[in-house]
Amino acid sequence: MRANTWAGRNKVKVRDVPDPRIMNERDAIVRITSTAICGSDLHLVDGYVPTMQNGDVMGHEFMGEVIEVGRGVDPGRLRVGDRVVVPFPIACGACGACAAELYSCCENSNPNAGIAEKMFGHPVAGIFGYSHLTGGFAGGQAQYARVPFADVGPLKIESDLTDEQVLFLSDIxxxxxxxxxxxxxxxxxxxxxxxxxxxxxxxxxxxxxxxxxxxxxxxxxxxxxxxxxxxxxxxxxxxxxxxxxxxxxxxxxxxxxxxxxxxxxxxxxxxxxxxxxxxxxxxxxxxxxxxxxxxxxxxx
Structure with missing residues (x-):
């Protein structure tokens, strides 16, 4: 697939990258229909956030259609064909922070939480397309994206509102x-x-x-x-x-x-x-x- 990738400080590049695939039974694959550039992406491009690597797929504001789900995804929450907005934090839905609806503090979604704590002063959840401090997850400025814990974060859109009207629910x-x-x-x-x-x-x-x-x-x-x-x-x-x-x-x-x-x-x-x-x-x-x-x- 094609994706917008980080190519060094003050440089991004659209490249061919491997298609995402189901890696965990609670994953979903989303075909991106709309994505956006956040002002926070400039922090990555400008070099203010460390641990970015050449080829990292950027973007944490995106939405699209679910085309594949892992066997562990609750079908009552998410199915193939659903139209979803994907919020930027990745949350497991089961830890203490998630139980308190503090999803951006999820204790299970960021494998590099210890590194993030040194940078931010506290651990944070995994975030799409936002450096390896937040897990190194590929972002949504691409044709497809893997969404972990897919039955927790994505918001199903079941109205006639257009992408331009609901994409903002991802972050802004x-x-x-x-x-x-x-x-x-x-x-x-x-x-x-x-x-x-x-x-x-x-x-x-x-x-x-x-x-x-x-x-x-x-x-x-x-x-x-x-x-x-x-x-x-x-x-x-x-x-x-x-x-x-x-x-x-x-x-x-x-x-x-x-x-x-x-x-x-x-x-x-x-x-x-x-x-x-x-x-x-x-x-x-x-x-x-x-x-x-x-x-x-x-x-x-």
């Missing part, structure tokens, strides 16, 4: 949702979001879904601010105005009640983002409780 929507969820938003809150890129846009949408009274988008790129404004948020261009003064002006001198950093620079990119998928089930539950609101957030 839960990341933005987590930022808003951690704010404990109240109905009277003014929420300011620094960074109006993809994660910032979803953080704004999530803040709205969670009941914020007003959402402010802070960025310098006109197209991002225009997108936020079309969605009903108040744009602030930090190259044109003093942000602090403008925020005080917009809030009657009080300042925002809650703030979300969605910039994603190396200096601010802490380990909390790793746990974003742990909020995806909350987002899915919210869809059951507030289907129209969350769907609108996804489509905005």
């Amino acid at each position: 929507l839960p990341t933005g949702y987590m930022g808003a969820d951690m704010c404990d938003i109240q109905s009277t809150d003014v929420v300011a979001v620094w960074g109006a890129g993809p994660v910032g846009q979803f953080a704004m949408d999530s803040a709205r879904v969670l009941g914020a009274a007003k959402v402010i988008a802070i960025d310098k790129e006109p197209y991002r601010l225009q997108m936020a404004e079309r969605a009903g948020y108040t744009p602030v261009n930090f190259e044109e105005v003093d942000v602090r003064s403008r925020l005080l002006e917009l809030t009657g001198g009080r300042g925002p009640d809650k703030c979300i950093d969605a910039v994603g620079l190396e200096a601010t990119h802490g380990s909390a983002a790793l746990y974003a998928y742990d909020r995806v089930k909350q987002a899915v539950r919210s869809e059951t409780e507030r289907p129209h609101a969350l769907r609108q957030a996804i489509l905005s």
Whole structure:
């Protein structure tokens, strides 16, 4: 198959690589229909994350059709022909962390957890396409992918929503949702979001879904601010105005009640983002409780 691979610092290459195969009875093979590039992939390309090897298949945001399953996969959870979004952490579903719905801390999916602990300060779950620190699993920027513990992580899509509308459930929507969820938003809150890129846009949408009274988008790129404004948020261009003064002006001198950093620079990119998928089930539950609101957030 063809896949996008790491070829050294600041270099990637599309190459022919071996097709994935079932290696464990709880594996599944997914034919990729859509995949994406995450801002976190730039950390790999730029050389900030060690243990990448020449030829590693990249990508941790993908979805597709299940074409093969191992004999240990629960048929009540996953079958051949299912359309699925595959979240980036790999979780066994049986350890203490998974029982607590802390899937990104899975104790069984990362064979290199000890090495990861030295890098991050704590062990982490396996992650698709994200270095050998997180298990060396091949990613989803490819034609096919092997998905371990396939009856735990993949989210079945049984609606008429397109790939473009649900692919975000693999990573970016839960990341933005987590930022808003951690704010404990109240109905009277003014929420300011620094960074109006993809994660910032979803953080704004999530803040709205969670009941914020007003959402402010802070960025310098006109197209991002225009997108936020079309969605009903108040744009602030930090190259044109003093942000602090403008925020005080917009809030009657009080300042925002809650703030979300969605910039994603190396200096601010802490380990909390790793746990974003742990909020995806909350987002899915919210869809059951507030289907129209969350769907609108996804489509905005």
